[in-house]
Amino acid sequence: MTEQSLQLSHSVALHISLPCQLDEVRHAASRLTDFLREQGLGIEEVQACELAAVEACNNAVQYAGEGRGEEPISLDVHCAQEAIELRIGDHTSGFIWPDEITLPAADKERGRGLFLINSLMDEIGYFRGKEANCLVLRKRRQEPQKALVAPVLQHLAHQLRESEQIISDMAEELSFCYESLSAIFRCSAELGRTHAFKEFSERLLSDLAQITSADWFILRLASREGNKLSVLTASEAKLKLPALELTSAPESLSLEVKAALSRQDLWFEGNGSFEEGDPLNALASG
């Protein structure tokens, strides 16, 4: 089987040449349906064209005359915005297209092919020649491109909503960062004018607690010797806790010591439950 795909100004065309064998008809039909789906046809349109083409090609194979079985059958497909056109060329002796096409009797095993073609297609032309014939089938497209466009639009709308949500979240975060940064710059400017470091720290952390909606804060500083963490300021009196020994002993249970030694942020649950022995359990008391 050979095929060629040709882009025309107003339609897209596919040419298939297939050997005069029933097996080859199904292969050609498979290529036809792939092509029609690529052009955005709906599933019912594709199935109708497939069956009509198969019936026409089957006839071309089954009625090939003596010595004509070697000559290929041609299947040309033209897909335009308004309609699809199928042209099946054969080398049978041809026949007289009936004026009226009806279903055969229920017990007849043959004779439904023309009825199916006639039922599935909107226009039919049969051109009988001396040594070649051409059957032209045309099917109007019901809603051109709509079957393809609708899901694409839906996908784009979903992507747009997601992007808008991301932008909204980013704007909110940016606003938060701006406020934090403003507070830090304000406090830094003030630090340059004051020697009251403790009061400055309290003010800075109070501002940050407000911006971040934090429930409490503790600021500990390490001693010059680097062996103790002492509370400089805290949001509540009960958090002005004793100094902590900075030890690398693994049995140390204090969250603050762990954070100081690892120099990493350590997250904890907001319900205030800490490991046994951790001074921060003072938050849970009274």
Added chain:
Amino acid sequence: MKVQTRGDTLAITGLKELAAANSQAFRDQVRAALGEEQKNIEIDLSQMMFIDSCGLGALISLHKTVCGRQGQVRLLYPTPPVRQILELTRMHRIFEIDQRS
């Protein structure tokens, strides 16, 4: 395609298409599998995505075979494209067709 016997019924499953290229072989295979005890044929069409006029002819041929045994051909769960062709060609007046709910 699988062919199984269930009492007086020959059950066929796994049929993907019934077209000119395979309809004759299908018909012959089913006839060969039809024992003396079987008078009905059940064909599961839930996986069949294509049938042409030759495939319909094969079904009618089997229908005539079992009619001679006072049996029937039952078509089970045809897919939408196959159901459309069965209705278009009024096969629903000849065969018992079970639709999946």
